[in-house]
Every structure is written in structure tokens, then in C-alpha cells.
Amino acid sequence: MNPVNSRPEISLAQRKRQLVADELTEAALQLLVEKGFDAVTVDEIVATAGVSKRTFFRYFASKEDVVVQFLADMGTGMRSGLAARPAKERPSVALRHAVTVPLAACADRSDHAERALRVVQLILRTPALLARFLERQAQWRDDLAAELADRSGLDPDGDLYPQLAAGMALTAFHAVLQRWSGSDGSQDPAELIDQAFKVLTPALDAVPNRRTGRAG
Structure with a gap:
């Protein structure tokens, strides 16, 4: 095979996979929002999307995964967003920016805002989906904690601050989602996030001194 032609073929395959995934996601979210999580089957989703059941399970392990994936990407950029903030910026400011970006992406896009709202409501009101979403947040907390430890020069395993600060930021994030959807x-x-961080700022900015262990 001519290596010059291999790159376009890979790109075309990737686009095709993404198109199928998008069609499945769109069909699933539309049905789930309209009918409720428990009332929708995978058979209905694939019929609406016009694909086979085998194709569905090639992209998603379950119908829960379709919904959770809608918000999963919100967390993927949190750590990189935090890492991109100025090194000397106060932790409260850096963390507020890190969690604000995905919230804005969810709520501010006019063409998707209404659906985003309905999906957030579906997740927060469905125990099985909420449990999966909280699992995701636990991973985001670990990612943010690791980045905070790097920024502050603290031991991610021995110092409490990174985990506590990351947990507070994500608690604010979750509370804002609840208030917005409610x-x-x-x-x-x-x-809402500004209000939350006004409460959290004193604790977030009390970074322990790496030598003394006391808040700096």
C-alpha cells in the first residue's frame, strides 16, 4: 500500500466512526429525555438511529454510557485547564476557571443549551446515571489533585490539601449543576459558580507551606 494514501483512509474511517457515534448519541438522548431512562430500550435506540444492536455495543457498553458520555468530556479538560493557568495565580482563581469552562460549554451554546439542560436533569434525577456521573467526578478529583500538588510542590500522597481543594472545587461544580437544572x-x-467560590476562597487559598505544613 502506498503510505501516502493511508492517512486519508484513516481519517475517513475516523470520521465515519464519529458520525455513527454522534447519530447513536443523538437518538439515545432524544428518546431518553422524551420518555425517561427506564422506559427506553437499546432496541428503540438502534431503531431510531437506523443501526444494528451490534453496532451500538461497538460504541457503548450500555445505555447509561450514552448519557454519561455527554458530560464525561466536561471533566477531561479540567486538569489541562488548571495546568494552563499562571503558576503564581491563587488556587481559588485557577480552580474557578478550570471548572467554569465545562459549565459554560454546557450552558452557553444556544443550539445545544436546551438539550444539555434536559440531559443534566435526566442524569441528576436518575439514580443509576447519577452514580455513574459521580464515579466520573471521583476521577476528575484525582486529576485535579495531582495538578494542584504539582503546582504547589506538595506531596499528592502525603498532603491532604490537594485532594481537599479538588474536592471542594468539584462540590461547587456539582452544586451549580444541581441549582441550574433545578x-x-x-x-x-x-x-452561581462565582457565588460558590466566594464561600470556598479562604480555604482554597490556605495552601500549606511545603516546609512547615502550615497554611501560607
């Missing part, structure tokens, strides 16, 4: 989208997530 208000049916009438409250601004950006304003």
Missing part, C-alpha cells in the same frame, strides 16, 4: 435553566451557571 431552576430549569433560569439561573446563570457563571453567577
Whole structure:
């Protein structure tokens, strides 16, 4: 095979896979939001998307995965967002920016905002989905804690601060999602996150001195 032609073929295959995944996601979210999580089957999802059941399970392990994936990407950029903040920036400011970006992406895109709201409501009100979402948040907490340890020069295993600070930031993130969804989208997530971080700022900025262990 001519190596010059291999790259376009790979790119085409990737685009095709992404298109199928997007169609499955769109069909699943539409049905789940309209009918409720328990009322929708995988058979209905694949029928709506026009694909086989085997194709569905090639992309998703379960219908839960379709929904959780909608918000999973919110956390993937949190650590990189935190790492991109200025090194001397106060932790409260850096963390607020890190968790604000995915919230804004979820709520501010006019063409997807309404669906995003309904999916967030579905996740927070369905125990099975909420459990999966909280599992994701646990991983995000570990990622943020590792980055905070790097930024502050603390031991990620021996110092409590990185895990506690990351946990507080994600608690604020989750609380804002709850308030936003509970208000049916009438409250601004950006304003809510600012309110939350005003409460958390003193604790987040009390970074222990790496030598003395006391807050700096």
C-alpha cells in the first residue's frame, strides 16, 4: 500500500466512526429525555438511529454510557485547564476557571443549551446515571489533585490539601449543576459558580507551606 494514501483512509474511517457515534448519541438522548431512562430500550435506540444492536455495543457498553458520555468530556479538560493557568495565580482563581469552562460549554451554546439542560436533569434525577456521573467526578478529583500538588510542590500522597481543594472545587461544580437544572435553566451557571467560590476562597487559598505544613 502506498503510505501516502493511508492517512486519508484513516481519517475517513475516523470520521465515519464519529458520525455513527454522534447519530447513536443523538437518538439515545432524544428518546431518553422524551420518555425517561427506564422506559427506553437499546432496541428503540438502534431503531431510531437506523443501526444494528451490534453496532451500538461497538460504541457503548450500555445505555447509561450514552448519557454519561455527554458530560464525561466536561471533566477531561479540567486538569489541562488548571495546568494552563499562571503558576503564581491563587488556587481559588485557577480552580474557578478550570471548572467554569465545562459549565459554560454546557450552558452557553444556544443550539445545544436546551438539550444539555434536559440531559443534566435526566442524569441528576436518575439514580443509576447519577452514580455513574459521580464515579466520573471521583476521577476528575484525582486529576485535579495531582495538578494542584504539582503546582504547589506538595506531596499528592502525603498532603491532604490537594485532594481537599479538588474536592471542594468539584462540590461547587456539582452544586451549580444541581441549582441550574433545578431552576430549569433560569439561573446563570457563571453567577452561581462565582457565588460558590466566594464561600470556598479562604480555604482554597490556605495552601500549606511545603516546609512547615502550615497554611501560607
